[in-house]
Amino acid sequence: MTLGLEERWTLIDRISKATVTFGKYEHTLKDAIGELTVKPLTGIPVAIAILYGFWSVFGSFAGTLCTDGFFVKLFDGYWLPWIQEAFPGQGDLLYRILVDAGGIDSGEFVLSDNCFEAFGALTSGLFVAIGVVLPAIVIFYLMLALLEDVGYMPRLAVLIDTMLHKIGLHGYAIVPTILSLGCNVPGVAATRILETKKQRFIMMTLLAIFIPCGAQIGIMEKVVPDLLGWILLYLLIGYFIFGYILNKIVPGRAPEFLIDVPPYRRPLLGNIAKKVGGRIRGFFTVALPFVMLGCAIVSVLYLLGVIQFLGDLLAPIFVNWFGVPAETAGPLVAAFLRKDLAVAQLSVIEMTEYQMITAVVLVSIYFPCVATFAMMLKEGWKELLGALAALVVVVFAYGGLIHLIGILLGVA
Amino acid sequence: MAATGQSQSTASSGAAIYFAILGIVTTAFGLADILVTAAGSEFGYGILEIPNDIFRGGWGGLIVLSAGLFYLSGTRNIGDIHQFAKVAMGSILIWIMAGCDIFAMITESIPGGEDGPWLNTLPGFLEVYASPYAPAVLLLPFSLVVIYYIYQRK
Numbered sequence: 183m184t185l186g187l188e189e190r191w192t193l194i195d196r197i198s199k200a201t202v203t204f205g206k207y208e209h210t211l212k213d214a215i216g217e218l219t220v221k222p223l224t225g226i227p228v229a230i231a232i233l234y235g236f237w238s239v240f241g242s243f244a245g246t247l248c249t250d251g252f253f254v255k256l257f258d259g260y261w262l263p264w265i266q267e268a269f270p271g272q273g274d275l276l277y278r279i280l281v282d283a284g285g286i287d288s289g290e291f292v293l294s295d296n297c298f299e300a301f302g303a304l305t306s307g308l309f310v311a312i313g314v315v316l317p318a319i320v321i322f323y324l325m326l327a328l329l330e331d332v333g334y335m336p337r338l339a340v341l342i343d344t345m346l347h348k349i350g351l352h353g354y355a356i357v358p359t360i361l362s363l364g365c366n367v368p369g370v371a372a373t374r375i376l377e378t379k380k381q382r383f384i385m386m387t388l389l390a391i392f393i394p395c396g397a398q399i400g401i402m403e404k405v406v407p408d409l410l411g412w413i414l415l416y417l418l419i420g421y422f423i424f425g426y427i428l429n430k431i432v433p434g435r436a437p438e439f440l441i442d443v444p445p446y447r448r449p450l451l452g453n454i455a456k457k458v459g460g461r462i463r464g465f466f467t468v469a470l471p472f473v474m475l476g477c478a479i480v481s482v483l484y485l486l487g488v489i490q491f492l493g494d495l496l497a498p499i500f501v502n503w504f505g506v507p508a509e510t511a512g513p514l515v516a517a518f519l520r521k522d523l524a525v526a527q528l529s530v531i532e533m534t535e536y537q538m539i540t541a542v543v544l545v546s547i548y549f550p551c552v553a554t555f556a557m558m559l560k561e562g563w564k565e566l567l568g569a570l571a572a573l574v575v576v577v578f579a580y581g582g583l584i585h586l587i588g589i590l591l592g593v594a
Numbered sequence: 595m596a597a598t599g600q601s602q603s604t605a606s607s608g609a610a611i612y613f614a615i616l617g618i619v620t621t622a623f624g625l626a627d628i629l630v631t632a633a634g635s636e637f638g639y640g641i642l643e644i645p646n647d648i649f650r651g652g653w654g655g656l657i658v659l660s661a662g663l664f665y666l667s668g669t670r671n672i673g674d675i676h677q678f679a680k681v682a683m684g685s686i687l688i689w690i691m692a693g694c695d696i697f698a699m700i701t702e703s704i705p706g707g708e709d710g711p712w713l714n715t716l717p718g719f720l721e722v723y724a725s726p727y728a729p730a731v732l733l734l735p736f737s738l739v740v741i742y743y744i745y746q747r748k
Contacts, residue, residue, distance in 0.1 A: 209676070210675070211675060211679055211744060211747070213675075214675045214676045214678070215679045215682060215683060215686075217676070217679075218676075224680070224683065227656075227657070227660035227663075228686075228687070230657060230660070231660070231686075231687045231691070234654060234690065234691070235690045235693070235694055237649075238649075238694035238697070238698065242694070242697050242698040243697075243701060246701045251704065252705060252712070255705075255712070411648050
């Protein structure tokens, strides 16, 4: 049976009368709160409060409770002494790579007394992966999943849209940015939600340079907690400055975006568990092997004297251009493979607060970790080369600028 | 009908006065947080302690100040849903701040410390919850009143 045009409209009218209720819609409290969180004047204070809550819970759970409360004790008090005793060949090459690089005192091999200084794949590697990164990643992704499921993330995207347009992106770029604060690998994968090549390139480059991952933030919070705010502030400023420059010089389009903002909803436990579980599994299978492998390679390079050699070679640049002590050259070179351990190494070098901020910012912007590097390669070698070229320029320009600011302020 | 309207209006004006006072106190606490942090000094009085670190005092102070301004801005014509939402938002900001402070206390109270046992002793556990408290924790019970008004609106 075929319906004519008039009959179709009649049918549509009948169906809509039977299924749609017409009346005056009254705003509910949920609607009104939803509106408040997207208007800049009221939405920005709310965003500031939510980010505060995010970081406060992150620090309390990952830092105070898990790492400092239990894992430091477990690894330094039980695991390290046990494996130092149980692993054969104390002082051998394999022992120093896997268990404890140790030190030499009066010609004798001396064991380390904590997992931060041991630099073995089975000690520092495991401690960083399980004791520092894992709690940080768990709480980070839990909080993120909560914000997503409540319906706050689209509102944050709308709120920040104007600002991100200045750097050639749009509001949804906040998703890869925040994901990268947990681990850069899913962050780079999430750049695919952006429409144009230009946007994806800008986003990937900014993530690789200016967004520290959960591992780095976890270590920073443990070893330089007082300076964390300043370090993140420098990274945030760099994100916008270099995003603006990239937007001006990279050809291509940066279109507007349309977004459906859903109402606030009660999060479902099953959804949250699925999301967090999937992301943590992804971290374990993609990023964690690189964490362990990176630790072993850094140990080998240290033992072979490669890092010392490169450090000595590059020390004049670090001292004169970046204004950091010559001793930081080694950790900064090692940061190519292990940014988190490099931060830990920097924390024991004697330097001023400003030099410490500069050095840790340099570690962050210096090079993407190996896992992110591999992920960027998957997105295309042209993009990777472009991002690396931008990175070299940014490291020298921004590192030099921070030094210059320090000189002008009289603190460098 | 008229009596219901009158009682609603009385409740609205009661709520407006309550949240105006709470707004003034909250704004004062927010400003105090920021000033104490900016001065780098310490301030404590009785069960009140104003944090002076850049995270809790500076960033947190800004949030407490915003909560106060939300309250004050929402008290005019509080019967309107959009205005009342501002008051509710003020309370939500206080809950975020106080919730973070209380969560920090919980996480601090559980482990037994570097040289102690795995879990804290009972006196050590309870000690963490003793006063002094940050302004947001002291404001928390007063901010909960908004729940009563939310149910009353329903």
